[in-house]
Amino acid sequence: MNATVDSLRRAFGDKVGRALVSCGQTIVYVDRSSLAELLRWLKETPDEAYDFLVDVTAVEYRDPELPLEVVYQLRSLARGAELRVKVELPKEGALEVESVVPVWRAADWLEREVYDMFGVTFTGHPDLRRLLMWETYSEGYPLRKDFPLRGRFSRAEQVRRALAANPEANYSLEELSIAQAQYDLPPDMRERLERGERGSIPEPKDERHG
Amino acid sequence: MGLGTDTAGMLTTEGAERTVVGQVSPNWVTTRLDFLVNWARSNSMWPMPFGTACCAIEFMATAASRYDLSRFGMERMGYTPRQADVLLCAGRLPFKLAPVIRRIYDQMPQPKWVISMGACASSGGIFDNYAMVQGIDTVVPVDVYVPGCPPRPEGLLYGILLLHKKVRGETMADPALRRERPLMPGDLRIPARLIDELSEPFGNSIHQTRSA
Numbered sequence: 001m002n003a004t005v006d007s008l009r010r011a012f013g014d015k016v017g018r019a020l021v022s023c024g025q026t027i028v029y030v031d032r033s034s035l036a037e038l039l040r041w042l043k044e045t046p047d048e049a050y051d052f053l054v055d056v057t058a059v060e061y062r063d064p065e066l067p068l069e070v071v072y073q074l075r076s077l078a079r080g081a082e083l084r085v086k087v088e089l090p091k092e093g094a095l096e097v098e099s100v101v102p103v104w105r106a107a108d109w110l111e112r113e114v115y116d117m118f119g120v121t122f123t124g125h126p127d128l129r130r131l132l133m134w135e136t137y138s139e140g141y142p143l144r145k146d147f148p149l150r151g152r153f154s155r156a157e158q159v160r161r162a163l164a165a166n167p168e169a170n171y172s173l174e175e176l177s178i179a180q181a182q183y184d185l186p187p188d189m190r191e192r193l194e195r196g197e198r199g200s201i202p203e204p205k206d207e208r209h210g
Numbered sequence: 211m212g213l214g215t216d217t218a219g220m221l222t223t224e225g226a227e228r229t230v231v232g233q234v235s236p237n238w239v240t241t242r243l244d245f246l247v248n249w250a251r252s253n254s255m256w257p258m259p260f261g262t263a264c265c266a267i268e269f270m271a272t273a274a275s276r277y278d279l280s281r282f283g284m285e286r287m288g289y290t291p292r293q294a295d296v297l298l299c300a301g302r303l304p305f306k307l308a309p310v311i312r313r314i315y316d317q318m319p320q321p322k323w324v325i326s327m328g329a330c331a332s333s334g335g336i337f338d339n340y341a342m343v344q345g346i347d348t349v350v351p352v353d354v355y356v357p358g359c360p361p362r363p364e365g366l367l368y369g370i371l372l373l374h375k376k377v378r379g380e381t382m383a384d385p386a387l388r389r390e391r392p393l394m395p396g397d398l399r400i401p402a403r404l405i406d407e408l409s410e411p412f413g414n415s416i417h418q419t420r421s422a
Contacts (some may be wrong), residue, residue, distance in 0.1 A: 130285060133341070134306050142340050151340035155409035156402035158340075159348050162305035164396035 002026040004048055004083055012038055017088075027084045035087055036098040036124075042074060042083070043103055050074035050083060053100070056110035058118040060145050070120060089120065099125040111168055117143040127192075133166045237373065244343040244381045250320065251295070257292030260311060263301030265328035265360040272363040281369060291317040296373070297350070300360075302330035303343040309395065315350040320388045323353045323377070325369055328360045334409070335359060344409035349399065351378040 005019045015038065017029035035126045054073040061068075067088040072136050074083045089095050099122035100107045107125055111122045112131040119141035122128055129135055133142070138161070139152045151158055166186070255355045259280075267351055273287070275277045287389050288294030303311060315324070329335035331353045334344035343349060353376060357368035380387060395398060 052255070075289055079400075132306075139340065147340070149339050154402075154406050155348070156398065156405040157346065158305060158397055159308065159343065159405055160402070162308040162343070163349065165306075165309055166395070167309045186393055 002083075002178065003030075004028075004042070006080070007045075007047070008038070009043075011041060019094065025082060025084050027086060029086050029088060032087045032097050035085075036100055038101065039072060039074075039100050039101045042085075049076045049078050050081075052077050053104040053106045053110070054082075056100075056107055057112055058143075060118065060122055060143070062145060064091070064145075067091060068095060068118065068120070070114065072100070091102045095120045096123055097121075098123055099128075101125055117141055134162070136161070138163050188202065214341050224274065228291045228319075234314040238383065240383050244383075245378075245381070248378045255295045255323070255370075255373070255377075256286050256288040256293060257284055257286050257296045258291050258314065259298050260314065262303060262307065262326075263296075265300035265331065268360040268363060269298065269300045269327065269366065271350055272366045277363040277371075282367075282374070284370070291315070292319065294318055295322055298327060299324065299331045299346050299350075300327040301327075302335060302337055303341055303346050303349070304341050306341075306349065306415040308343055308404060311346065312393070314334055316344060316393075320390065323373055323379075324338060324350055325354045325356060326352045326365075327356045327366060327369070328358055330359075332357065333355045338411055347400075347407045348408060352408060 001019060001021065002173050005016070005026060005162065007026065008016045008030075012030070012034060015031040015034045017031065019026065019028040021027070031165055039066060042048050052075040054075050055071070056073075059069045059071060067090045070087045070089065072085040072087075074085060075081070076083075089097065095118070097120060099111055099124075102124070108125075108127070109131055111125055112127075112129060114120050115128055116127075116130040116132050130137060139158075140147055142151075153161070259266065259269060271277060273285065279285050280370070284296075291297070295318075297311075297315055297318060312321055324346075327333045330342070331339060332352075333378065334342050337361075338344070346352060354369045354373045357363050361369070372396050398405065
C-alpha cells in the first residue's frame with residue numbers, strides 16, 4: 001500500500017502490525033519492543049528520511065477492553081511524506097514505552113505532556129516530569145477516561161494543594177540559567193542539577209570582569 | 211456571587227473584635243480627610259493587569275484611545291505589583307497560577323483593590339474542570355466583579371466606576387478595612403466549606419464524569 005510500510009515490513013518483519021489508510025494518512029501499528037529502533041530507522045534510512053517529529057500524543061478509547069495507543073506523527077520534510085506510527089499498550093500491563101528523545105530532541109516536551117496527561121512512562125527520557133500540571137500534582141492523569149472531569153479532590157482541597165505549590169520551583173533546568181537560583185530549588189531538582197542530568201551548572205558570571 | 215469584602219472582612223476578623231464604624235465615631239476632621247484621601251485614591255488607581263485570556267484583549271481595548279483609561283487616571287499600568295493599586299484579573303485562572311496571583315496580591319502595598327473581570331475569573335465560567343480555579347475570590351479577596359464573556363470595555367469601565375464609588379465610601383475610622391492576615395503557602399483565605407460551596411456547578415455547567 002505504502003512504500004514505507006512495505007519496507008518497514010521487510011526490515012522489521014512481524015514487529016510491524018496492521019496498517020491502514022484513514023483520511024489519506026497511512027497509519028501503521030508497531031510492536032512496542034522495537035519502537036525506538038524502528039523510529040530511528042525511519043529517520044535515518046535515506047529513502048525514508050522522516051526527519052520531523054510532528055507530534056507525540058496518546059489515545060484512550062472509551063471501551064475499557066481496547067488498549068491505550070501512543071501515536072507518533074512523522075513527516076519527511078524533504079519528501080513531503082507523512083506517516084503515523086502507533087503503539088498499543090494494554091491497560092492491564094505497565095504503560096511503558098521507550099523514549100525517542102535520543103532520536104528527535106523535539107520528543108522531550110511532547111513525551112512529558114503524554115506522561116502528564118495519560119501517565120505513560122517513557123523509559124530513557126532524560127527528564128520525565130509533568131509539563132502542564134504542576135510537579136506536585138497528585139490527582140492522577142487528567143486525560144484518562146477514569147479521571148472525573150472536575151478532578152478527584154474537593155475544590156477546597158484543590159485550592160489548598162495548588163496554593164501550597166511553589167510557583168518558582170517549576171522552571172525546567174534549561175530555563176534555569178541563573179546559577180544563584182539553585183539554592184532555592186527543591187532538593188530533588190538540585191540533586192539532578194548537581195548530577196549533571198541536564199548540562200552543567202553555569203558559573204556565576206562576574207559582571208565587573210566580563 | 212455575594213461574597214465580597216464584606217463577608218471576607220467578617221471572616222478575617224473572626225474571633226477578633228469586629229469594628230463597627232459607628233462606635234469609632236468619625237468626626238468632622240476624619241470625614242473631611244477621608245473625602246480628600248478617597249478623592250485622590252479613586253482618581254489615580256494604578257492597575258496591575260493580570261491578563262490570562264481573552265478578557266485581557268478587552269482590557270487592552272479599554273486602555274486604548276477609544277475608551278481611554280487615562281480619563282480615570284489609570285493609564286499607568288503597573289507591571290510590577292509593588293507599584294500598583296488595583297489587581298485586575300482579566301481571564302481564567304488555572305490552579306497552577308493560583309500561587310502566582312496570591313504572591314502578586316501579597317506584594318501589592320495597601321491600599322489595594324481587586325477587580326475580577328469576566329465570567330471565568332469570577333466563577334470559573336465554562337471551565338468547570340480539574341484545572342481551573344472556580345472564581346478568584348477563593349484565592350484573593352475581590353472588590354468588584356465584572357460579568358461578561360468577555361465584558362465589553364463599557365462593562366469594565368462601569369466596574370471601575372463602581373470601584374471608585376466603593377473607594378469614596380471608605381473611612382480611615384475603620385481599622386479593619388486594611389487589616390491583612392498573613393497567609394502561609396498552603397493556607398486558605400476563606401473556610402474550606404465556603405470554597406466548596408462557591409465552586410458548586412451552577413447555571414448550565416454540567417456535573418459530569420467522562421466515564422459516564
